Amino acid sequence: MLTKGRKVAGRGEDMSAHYAFGPREDDAIIKHRLLTRITTTRGEPPLKKLQKKFMSFAAEIEKDADNTSDCERLYKAFLQEINTYELPLLKSKAVVDANLREKESFNGLQVEIQRQILQAQTDIEDLKKQLEQSKIERQHKEECEAIRKLISLQPPRSETEKLIAELEKEIASLEAESAACIRTLELRKKQFALLLHVVEELQISIDDEQRSIADELRATAEEPKISIDDSNGGASDAMAVD
Secondary structure, three states, X not given: OOOOOOOOOOOOOOHHHOOOOOHXXXXXXXXXXXXXXOOOOOOOOHHHHHHHHHHHHHHHHOOOOOOHHHXXXXXXXXXXXXXXXXXXXXXXXXXXHHHHHHHHHHHHHHHHHHHHHHHHHHHHHHHHHHHHHHHHHHHHHHHHHHHHHHHHHOOOHHHHHHHHHHHHHHHHHHHHHHHHXXXXXXXXXXXXXHHXXXXXXXXXXXHHHHHHHHHHXXXXXXXXXXXXXXXXXXXXXXXXXX
């Protein structure tokens, strides 16, 4: 049987981690006990007891003396020891069978759990899509509600149509006034152009009159000079004659 010294707990060490054997040593000890049918660490192993009973029975049979009662007694003791040894085996077999059935059940349960996990993941993805769609629909509803509130703040349709009719009348009146103003403006442009033409003609005539008056004044101013020159010329001629 495998053994190992117990680990001694020291100060400051974690008491929850103090074990006599490690996990690997525990597995080896359990395996050894199952093979040798040793249920405790104390006492003689059952297989060794069975071997002693068999050796005692065999040794008693090989004797030449009249020992039928002893052989029968040892035989019964050997059978009893076999039954004692067989009972844990039957229990172990039942445990193994139960463990196998439990393993099969666990495998089926694991498959079912895996299927449920996959189904849950699929459901989660579908719910995410539904959540996104719900968010979009809620946003649309909020926008529609905001538009409805804005519409409710507006005046009734009849008042709006009445206001539109009044505005159309006012626009028609303004358009008529604008057309009249345009016609008046065109007329004023034509009159102004005609007036400019008349003013230009008057300016030309005035300039002509001013030039003629200036010519007349110049001519009038030059006549005395000519007479003076004529008189001066006569005097000089007289002086020359003299």
